[in-house]
Amino acid sequence: MPEFLSDNKKYYTPVEYVFSKIGGTYKMPILWRLKDKIVRYSELKKSISNVSDRMLSKNLKELCSDGFLEKKIIAEVPVRVEYSITEKGNNSIPIISALRDYGFSLMEKDGINKK
Amino acid sequence: MPEFLSDNKKYYTPVEYVFSKIGGTYKMPILWRLKDKIVRYSELKKSISNVSDRMLSKNLKELCSDGFLEKKIIAEVPVRVEYSITEKGNNSIPIISALRDYGFSLMEKDGINKK
DNA sequence: CCGGATCCTTTTAGATACTG
């Protein structure tokens, strides 16, 4: 197995590297929602089921610092924060789309229905 | 967010469903190694860095029971166990391949070199 | 409105020892 280093952390596969950047429960859902529009925090919160503020803000912060998203603070009262996708973020959309398609086909073959 | 049920577990996205089946640290590496050949347990163990017997056998068992792999026990002395990929498993290869490609491109842009 | 800080629970994975 090959082996790479980043941030003093070891990675053994490129797939593992992908997941370190956009893996986890919420990052792909976030990117997917931002793929063609600017969305504010509270809208993301509403549209992603069950996400806690802790996880949402943590994931947004990481996606921003990894260059997938941009954050814009609009100093109104009350404050308003908008998130948008970057070019780097947009490059992740095709793979997320492919994962979704594969997921739907898997679910169909496994006989899973929308609830 | 949509919502699905399988095994009394809730899934919110098709991507999440994919990861429940072939996610985690070792499942994709296993599938990738079996994509074009039959491999025995000890060979998998050697070729996947740092995997413990516990994790390897656990993941192999799940991949088998989810229909991605087949297991064949050859009653020699000492015993010999071969794992092969099924058609269902093979359907996962394109997405793994795409993830690998995306991973390599991400790594390159992030300036990561083989160690 | 947007989240940071803290604490807690759950899930995942590593270490070690042992068996048919």
Add this chain to the structure above:
DNA sequence: CAGTATCTAAAAGGATCCGG
């Protein structure tokens, strides 16, 4: 050779409270 069993450690995620 190919695992299982047990225990522990680490990572991910959830709940709640609070502050600019």
